[in-house]
Amino acid sequence: MKAIKFTYVLVFAVAISFAATGCKNKPVGVTNIPAQRSGTPGGGEPTDLRPGEPVQADDVGVPLPKFPPDLESIYDFDRETLRPHMVHFDFDSHVVKASEKPKVAAVAAYMKGQPGNIALLIEGHCDERGTEEYNRSLGERRALALRETLILEMGVDGNRVTTRSHGEDVPLDRGKTEAAYAKNRRGEFVVLLPK
Amino acid sequence: MKLKAAWFFTASALMALATFSARAGAKLVVAGEAGGAVPVSISGFTGEVAQVLEFDLFVQGFRITTPEAAQFQITGSNSGNVVGRVTNPLKETILSKSYTGASLRRQAHAFADDIVQVTAGRKGIGLTKIAFKVETGANKEIYIADFDGHNAQAVTRDGVNVAAPTWAGNKFALYYVTYKFGNPVILFHDLASTERRTFAGFPGSNISPAVSPDGRKVAMILSKDGATDLYVANADGSDLRRLTKSREDESSPCWSPDGQWICFAAKIDARRSLCKVSVSGGPVQRIQTAGVANPTEPDWSPDGNWIIFTAQMGGFEICRVPAQGGTAELLVSGEDPSWAPNSRTVVFARRAGGSRRLSLLDVPTKQTKDIPRISGSNSQPSWAR
Numbered sequence: 001m002k003a004i005k006f007t008y009v010l011v012f013a014v015a016i017s018f019a020a021t022g023c024k025n026k027p028v029g030v031t032n033i034p035a036q037r038s039g040t041p042g043g044g045e046p047t048d049l050r051p052g053e054p055v056q057a058d059d060v061g062v063p064l065p066k067f068p069p070d071l072e073s074i075y076d077f078d079r080e081t082l083r084p085h086m087v088h089f090d091f092d093s094h095v096v097k098a099s100e101k102p103k104v105a106a107v108a109a110y111m112k113g114q115p116g117n118i119a120l121l122i123e124g125h126c127d128e129r130g131t132e133e134y135n136r137s138l139g140e141r142r143a144l145a146l147r148e149t150l151i152l153e154m155g156v157d158g159n160r161v162t163t164r165s166h167g168e169d170v171p172l173d174r175g176k177t178e179a180a181y182a183k184n185r186r187g188e189f190v191v192l193l194p195k
Numbered sequence: 196m197k198l199k200a201a202w203f204f205t206a207s208a209l210m211a212l213a214t215f216s217a218r219a220g221a222k223l224v225v226a227g228e229a230g231g232a233v234p235v236s237i238s239g240f241t242g243e244v245a246q247v248l249e250f251d252l253f254v255q256g257f258r259i260t261t262p263e264a265a266q267f268q269i270t271g272s273n274s275g276n277v278v279g280r281v282t283n284p285l286k287e288t289i290l291s292k293s294y295t296g297a298s299l300r301r302q303a304h305a306f307a308d309d310i311v312q313v314t315a316g317r318k319g320i321g322l323t324k325i326a327f328k329v330e331t332g333a334n335k336e337i338y339i340a341d342f343d344g345h346n347a348q349a350v351t352r353d354g355v356n357v358a359a360p361t362w363a364g365n366k367f368a369l370y371y372v373t374y375k376f377g378n379p380v381i382l383f384h385d386l387a388s389t390e391r392r393t394f395a396g397f398p399g400s401n402i403s404p405a406v407s408p409d410g411r412k413v414a415m416i417l418s419k420d421g422a423t424d425l426y427v428a429n430a431d432g433s434d435l436r437r438l439t440k441s442r443e444d445e446s447s448p449c450w451s452p453d454g455q456w457i458c459f460a461a462k463i464d465a466r467r468s469l470c471k472v473s474v475s476g477g478p479v480q481r482i483q484t485a486g487v488a489n490p491t492e493p494d495w496s497p498d499g500n501w502i503i504f505t506a507q508m509g510g511f512e513i514c515r516v517p518a519q520g521g522t523a524e525l526l527v528s529g530e531d532p533s534w535a536p537n538s539r540t541v542v543f544a545r546r547a548g549g550s551r552r553l554s555l556l557d558v559p560t561k562q563t564k565d566i567p568r569i570s571g572s573n574s575q576p577s578w579a580r
Contacts, residue, residue, distance in 0.1 A: 060442045061421025064398035070376040094444070131505050131530050132575060133359055133403045134460060134491045136372075136379070137416055137423045137444035140400040144418060163418060164378045165400045169335070169356050176549075 061144070062151055065159045071121060075192035082107055082189035087146060089185040092130065094141040096149050104146060107189050108154035111161075119192040120161045122146050127181035128168045139165035146187045232258035232560045233314065236265035244273040244303040250343055251307035251321050254540050254555040254564050267314050277302035281310055289313050300345065320535045324579045325542055326350070326360040326369055327553060331571035337371050339386070342535065342542070342578065344553065344566030350384065359403050362579040363430070364410020369577075370394060372402050381415055383430075394432060405448040405457070406430070408497075412474065414438075414448040414457045425459055427474055438472050439479060447492045451518070452499045458482065460491040460504075469493050469504060469516075483520035487512065490523075492531050497580055498538040503558075505530040513543055515558065527556055527563055536580035542566075544574040 068074070085103040087096065096104060111120055124143030126135035143163035150156040173180035235257050237248055248269065249259050262268050267289075271279035277299060281290040290313045294302035301322065308319025323342045328335060329349075337360045340347035351357055356374040363370055368385045376396070381404045384391040395401040399418035406413050414427045420437065423444045428435040439445055443462035450457055451471075458471045461479070467489040469482040484490045487506035494503050495518060503515045506523065511530040514523040529545040539558055544551045550572035556563045 060440055061424075063420045064418065067398050068376075069378040069380045069393075069396045069398075069401075072377045130507060131447075131491045131511065133416075133447045133531075134444075134507070136358065136400070136402045137446035140402070140416075140418045140423045141444040144399075144421060144423065148421075163399050165402070165418075166356070166374075167358070169358075 062148055062158050064162050065119075067119070067162045071162070071164075071192060074195055075119065076195055077121075078191035078193055079188070081191050082110065085189055087187040088182060089142055089187070091127070091181070091185065092138070094138065094145045096145050101149070104149050105154060108150050108156050110191075111150070111156050114191075116157070116160065117194050118160070120150075120156075121190040121192055122161065122163050123188045123190060124163065124165045125170060125172075125184055125186050125188070126168045127184040128171065129181060130168070132167060136165050136167035139167045142185075142187050146189075232256055232557075232562060233267070234258055234260040234265050235267045235269055235310075235314075236260055236262040237269045238262065239270045239272050240277075240279075240303075241273060244277055244299055247300055247303035247321075247343075248307055248310075250564065251304060251319070252310065253562055254343075254557050255307075255311050255317075255320065255537065256315070256539065256557050256560050256562070258560075258562070267310075269310060271306075273299060273303070277306050279306045279310075281313060304341075317537055317539070320537050320540055323536060325533075325553075325576050326362060326371075326579070327542075327544075327576040328358060328360060328574050329569045329571060330550075330574070337369065337384075338569060338573075339369075340566075340569075342555075344568075347567075347569050350386065359575055361404055361406055361577045363406050364408060365580075366410055370404040370406060370413060372404070381413075395428070403447055405450060407450050407454045407474075408452050409454055412454070414450065414459075414474075416445055416448070425457065425472065427457065436476065438474075438476055449494050449502075451495050452497050456495075458493045458495055458502060460493065467491070467507075469502065469520075481520070482516070482518075484514070484516050484523045485521065487514050487523040487525065490514070494533050494541075496534045496538040497536055500538065501558075503532045503534060503541055505532065511546070513541070513556065526558060526561060529554065529556075531575055532556070533576050533578045534580065535578050542576040542578055544576060 085106050087100045087103050122143040124139035126139050147161050147163055151158040171184040173183045237259055266284055268282045276295050278293040280288055283289050290309055294305055304321030308321040311317055311319040320342055324339055325342050326339045329338050334354055335357050337350040337357050338347050339350055353375050358372040360369050360371040367387050370381055370383055372379045373382055379400050379402050380393055381395040381401045382391050383394045395415055397417055397419035401417055403416045404413055411430050412427055416423055417426045424437055425439040425445045425448055426437050446460045448457050448459040456471045457474055461470045469484055469490045470479050471482055472479045489507040490504045492505040500518055501515045502518050506512045506514050510528055513526045513529045513532050516523045529543040532541045532543040534541055541556045542553055545554055551574040552568045553573045553576050554563050554565045
């Protein structure tokens with residue numbers, strides 16, 4: 001009985017995977033157009049939504065501390081101490097992956113061990129596979145996501161943590177490979193030491 | 196803070212000695228309005244003047260052909276000054292004019308504008324300007340130039356990252372983003388006086404400025420409240436308002452020509468889409484872009500009819516959609532389009548060999564032409580209008 005059920009499930013799974021991948025035997029004389037979804041920011045299907053639909057807004061965000069833009073004039077930047085904890089992101093995503101959380105936890109532990117006047121700057125970066133201002137917003141969104149993780153999940157004082165986006169302007173690797181892009185999609189932690 | 200860069204905008208006093216004999220007789224049907232380019236012939240001009248005439252007409256929906264095949268014949272000379280004449284298919288002279296002052300180049304642009312006006316009934320773009328970003332290695336600066344890329348001048352010489360230049364309504368001034376102070380802040384830069392001041396320097400990132408057509412308000416993306424959202428303020432910085440509240444990354448605002456709506460790129464229910472919101476607040480509404488994915492970088496045409504944008508679909512495609520939304524039309528590969536004041540020509544960036552360069556697109560005919568490149572990578576064009 002159990003075996004029958006298992007077979008049933010197996011057949012079903014095979015059918016599903018076939019439906020998902022399509023037939024493996026390509027017809028002769030047909031040019032295969034690569035799917036648009038590979039490497040597509042947003043990962044979505046073409047948008048085909050009804051226009052004029054009001055969208056619900058939710059109240060979000062942990063406000064940033066009132067730091068001035070010229071952080072460099074009041075803090076010395078220590079880029080080395082937390083460099084090993086640089087966090088990487090999936091393509092077109094600002095989700096802090098579970099696999100990256102231990103790095104954020106290490107940053108939280110470090111900050112909790114420092115005097116309250118030591119602050120933290122999180123810099124968000126993107127790969128080049130988006131338009132420029134799109135990436136500048138996405139980079140900021142990544143930095144904010146890391147900040148929220150530190151504050152809401154790990155109890156770091158939000159008044160010590162601020163953000164900055166570099167968009168796609170400061171890649172670590174100028175290569176055009178997936179490996180290079182993966183390196184560039186990142187959040188960097190900079191310790192701010194009062195001058 | 197003041198820029199040492201001393202450069203001057205010559206208000207090009209073109210003294211046109213007009214011997215305008217527009218015979219308002221035979222009503223001509225102008226071909227090409229439905230999409231085909233208008234055939235014209237050009238003869239008698241040399242060097243730079245001939246090049247300017249051909250370029251200007253090409254990017255405004257004309258194509259150059261032989262006198263026999265031409266709908267309009269353009270003749271004249273440029274020994275000393277530009278002298279030009281245009282005849283219609285009935286061999287009637289519809290424009291006869293000579294130009295003086297400024298440079299031969301500007302005289303040729305002025306003549307091209309007159310040709311566009313008399314043959315198509317549209318205002319030409321020959322004397323308009325663009326602003327853009329130039330990247331040379333790690334160095335990025337803001338430049339302005341004539342719309343065809345000539346007479347380029349550096350606006351910034353800060354040696355830091357800069358981004359997103361945009362014209363301040365009809366003022367000879369720009370807003371742009373600089374990393375000069377550390378975090379990205381939005382500057383206002385008066386190009387006549389070279390004075391500049393911080394417009395938005397809030398905590399976090401201050402990015403993507405967009406000025407209302409009357410120059411009185413500026414939309415932008417700020418993160419000071421803990422989310423990358425759309426804000427609007429008066430041009431003096433007062434009356435700052437938050438227009439969106441979302442956990443996603445809004446980007447690239449632009450204005451409807453009546454100044455009532457701000458269109459921007461957003462992500463809603465896990466889907467990237469174009470949206471609009473009233474400048475006085477209220478619900479965010481989607482603008483349908485059926486047929487393409489991941490729209491960004493919208494720009495609303497000055498006549499109000501179209502929104503042009505970049506679809507990110509592996510590569511980058513310039514598309515347009517009716518301003519109320521609908522089915523998107525793919526135009527050409529490229530990104531960050533900006534309308535000319537004629538609601539017809541568009542400047543955009545395209546990636547070529549690891550860098551970006553600027554091109555012009557005549558939307559109805561889909562004719563494109565690269566403009567000369569300043570060293571390195573050129574991107575983020577904004578057309579003064």
